[in-house]
Amino acid sequence: MEYSILSAVVELSASRTDPYGYTIAASIARADEGRGLTAHGTLYKALGRLVESGMLVAAWEAPETAEGEGRPRRRLYEVTAAGAKALQTHANEKLSASTAFTPVPGRLATS
Amino acid sequence: MKGRAGLPNPGLTVWVLRWVALYTRGLPEGAARDRADEIASDLFEHNAAAVAADQSKRATTLSILTRALTGMGADVLWRERQLQQEHRRQLSVASPALRTRYSRVARGAVALGAAVAILTLASTIRVLTNVPTAWGVSSVTGQIAVTVGVLLALLALLRSSSRILGALFFAALSLPLCLAVAQNTMYISLTLAQVMQSALAPFAATSYYLAFAVLFIPAYLLIAVFMTIAVRLRALHRRIRLEAYTPAHETTMLY
Incomplete structure (x- = not known):
């Protein structure tokens, strides 16, 4: 869940979309087709854990912005250097694990 | 905490926010307020996105209800952790x-x-x-x-x-x-x-x-x-x- 969140925040920031609770949940659901939106409790508990561990920083947007648009204020998240590094390490591990288990044609044991 | 007019699920919004008020009761003010505000924002954005996508009211209700219900265990665990952290902090001073x-x-x-x-x-x-x-x-x-x-x-x-x-x-x-x-x-x-x-x-x-x-x-x-x-x-x-x-x-x- 934590890596999915980090990845979603990075993607949202890259696409110039504000990363806050709902957009993060929607981004995770889009990345993992067939999966619904992450449960409130699971999402915000994980976000809190990531902020505590220094992988994300959170800041409430200015109340005037929210009032101007007639909606509740959003808590915006940003990936820190430590979070980006952890995400990169996870991606590398996933990549090396997938290449390690890729069967090579013609080299399978026959006896 | 009132459901917002014009949204497809004001009743459900009120119900979810009541649940948030229940499990944040007795927690440090900052943590409780942050969680309540964050859920209120999530519910609003979820409803707004559903309206924009022309999703049926029934599908939106089901989606919000599922998210609220399946996260209840995590909510309770989060509350426990907040209480423990607060107790440790108070004990340390x-x-x-x-x-x-x-x-x-x-x-x-x-x-x-x-x-x-x-x-x-x-x-x-x-x-x-x-x-x-x-x-x-x-x-x-x-x-x-x-x-x-x-x-x-x-x-x-x-x-x-x-x-x-x-x-x-x-x-x-x-x-x-x-x-x-x-x-x-x-x-x-x-x-x-x-x-x-x-x-x-x-x-x-x-x-x-x-x-x-x-x-x-x-x-x-x-x-x-x-x-x-x-x-x-x-x-x-x-x-x-x-x-x-x-x-x-x-x-x-x-x-």
Whole structure:
């Protein structure tokens, strides 16, 4: 869940979309087709854990912005250097694990 | 907390926010407010996105309800963690004397609870291995239920956020525990059964009820001890909280 969140925040920031609770949940659901939106409790508990561990920083947007648009204020998240590094390490591990288990044609044991 | 006009699910929004208010009750103000505001924003954005995508009201309701219901376990765990963190923070700023007193009472409570749990577990194992298998599990249901209860009470006692509740659980379980042990004494230890029989005989000769009253003396003692622990822990918790929110120069005036 934590890596999915980090990845979603990075993607949202890259696409110039504000990363806050709902957009993060929607981004995770889009990345993992067939999966619904992450449960409130699971999402915000994980976000809190990531902020505590220094992988994300959170800041409430200015109340005037929210009032101007007639909606509740959003808590915006940003990936820190430590979070980006952890995400990169996870991606590398996933990549090396997938290449390690890729069967090579013609080299399978026959006896 | 009112549902916003124009949104497809104002009733559901109110229901979810009520749940948030319930599980954030008694938490530090900042953490509770942040969580409530974040969920309020999420619900609004979810509804707005559903309206923009022309999603049916039923599908949106189902989606929000699923998210709220499936996250309830995580909400409760998050609350527990917040309470523990707050308790640790308050304890860290409490005076050394208060800290020592608290840890002494907590250690004593855990030691006593663990001893009761170990004895209960050992007696249940004896009962399960000695009761004739033909009688089935139903004959020892009470003993098993009490054992599960005692283990849960020990779990609560081990956590700083639920220690008082754990002590109260132990107090409440003392009578059923004593009754279950008394009913199954002959399967726990024949020697113990004989000792109990001879000790209770003089009382039973006077009155059957008197013998019963004497039989439950260990339960009364356990109730008294665990209730005392709960009361003392509560008093210490209040003093720790008071010290945490009172400037240092004022705490000396409080006692």
